[in-house]
Amino acid sequence: MLPENVNDNLNLLDPIPSSELQEFIALRDLPLGKHKLFQISRVASPVGHACAGSSSKDLLQTFMDYPVGGLCxxxxxxxxxxxxxxxxxLPRRRCFARSPNSSSDPxxxxxxxxxxPPDNAILWTHYACKNFSCLGRHSSSSIMGCDSCLDLDKEKHRWVSARDDHDLVIHGVLAMKRGGLRIGLDLGGGTGSFAARMREMGVTIVTTTLDVGAPLSSVVAARGLVPMHVTISQxxxxxxNTMDIVHAEDIVGSGSMPAESFEFLVYDLDRILRPGGLLWLEKLACSYEMLxxxxxxxxxxMGYERVRWSVDSHNSRHVFLTALLEKPVRS
Structure with missing residues (x-):
């Protein structure tokens, strides 16, 4: 039976968890309050909490209330x-995912x-906008948290030439890395433009994304790229030791990730990077004090070599860290 209060999640674990496990599963308040995009004020880990809270339990009951063998x-x-x-x-379900209206090949x-992709190739039913033209008339930052994500003509020029002294370009990153790059991960990659640019360079990138206000995962897939539906807490x-490169652009949401959560994240990125692999942090925004x-x-x-390190402090509210870091060999 699930406990009524999410704070009782430790009762799910027997024996009493180690201090490090307790540290990981603790609920953490966001330093800057409620996140403007996700409308959450606390970060929860998926281990231990699962769906134990009363609010999650009710939502889970709704999620699992569906016609078996019918449409989800x-x-x-x-x-x-x-x-x-x-x-x-999330738990698996015995129902069929709904299909968009278009059956044409990509x-x-x-x-x-x-x-x-064409508007009819995407399911729009649960979005305020029902086509890409509508999304284009809204502020991208308020809908998805990315600037001009759906303006692919603008996106096509990113990472090709530096816009300022703090930018890194893909050709330069590839040239820096002895032995080349083959596979990697883009955390919070929006519509997949980084993965698209890297694929042109012969590098396969998996993109994590959430459908925040727009069908980003469908756009990534329509572009012939691989979307992965996970949060950065998982x-x-x-x-x-498998990935050649991990790219993360402003993944902490303008300084709103708790310090402990950030540390668990970077250790997990280190885990999946191979020795000599690259961690590319792009425009990590935070206050100067938090930096x-x-x-x-x-x-x-982490003991990484700073291949490139640049802090842009011209903004009055935040500084922006862009760094290219190489994982050391550990034995």
Whole structure:
């Protein structure tokens, strides 16, 4: 039986968990209050909490109320709410996913990389907008947390040439890495433009994304790329020492990730990177104090070589760290 209060989640674990496990599963308040996109004020880990809280339990009951063998309810927002509350991974269901209206084949490679799919190739039913034109009339930052994600003409020029002294370009990163890059991960990759650019360079990138206000995962897939529906709280589903590169752009949400959660995240990124692999942090936004007291010490404890390190401090509210770091060999 599930406990009524999420704070009772430790009762699910017998014997009493170690101090490190308690540290990982503790609920943490976001330093800057409620997140403007996800409308959450606390970060929950998927281990231990699962769906134990009373609010999650009610949502889970709704999520699992469906016609067996029929069409699944149109409840993607409900699924993501559960995931963001720590109910991750979600349980399997015995119902069929709804299909978009279009049954036409997607565009072939490489035309698919820089083309949006037709509106009728996407399920829009649970979004305020019902087509890409509508999304284009809204502020991208308020809908998805990314600037011009769906303007692929603009996105196509990113990472090709530096916009300022703090930018890294893909050709330069590839040239820096002896032995080349083959496979990698893009955390919170929006519509997949980083993965598209890297695929043109012969590098396969998996993109994690949430459908926040727009069908980002469908766009990633339509571009011939691989979307992965996980939050950054989950242990990444990759083997140890496998990835050549991990790219993360402003993944901590303008300084709103608790310090302890950030440290668990970077250790997990280290776990999946192979020795000599690259961790590319792009425009990690935070206050100058958090940069010096939280993020830099956490990164330095990893023992990575600073291939590139740049802090843009011209913004009055935040500084932005862009870093290219190489994982050491440990024995």
């Amino acid at each position: 309810p149109d409840d993607s927002d409900l699924a993501q709410t559960l995931m963001l509350q720590g109910c991750e991974p 565009l072939p490679f490489p035309a698919c990389l820089w083309s949006l 242990r990444l589903p990759f083997f140890d 010096q007291t939280v993020y830099v010490p956490a990164i330095d404890r």
